[in-house]
Each structure stands twice: as structure tokens, then as C-alpha cells.
Amino acid sequence: MGKKGRKKDFSTKEKELLEIENLKLQKREKQASIISTIVIMIVSVITAILKWLGLID
Helix, strand or coil, rough: CCCCHHHHCCCCHHHHHHHHHHHHHHHHHHHHHHHHHHHHHHHHHHHHHHHHHCCCC
């Protein structure tokens, strides 16, 4: 087989490395979603307090 066959058939080590990278990416995405949710909640609370105090309409 030539190079074309090698590209299609990854070795187990390459597959493991890709899986590790995928898991790292998923972890970063999860952290980003948690952080964005927390920020949105904080902004919502601040907005509610300012509206309650009548500082914003």
C-alpha cells in the first residue's frame, strides 16, 4: 500500500492521541459554558438589584 492507505488507517497510538485531544477540548468547552453561565447569573442579579433600587428603568 502507498501513502493513501496509511492516511485512512490510523495507528492505535494516533487514535489515542486524537482521543486525548478530544477529551481536553471537551473539558475546555465544559469549563467555558460553566463560566459563561455564572457570568450571566451575576449580571442578572446585578440588573435585578439596580431595577429594584430604581437606578435603571
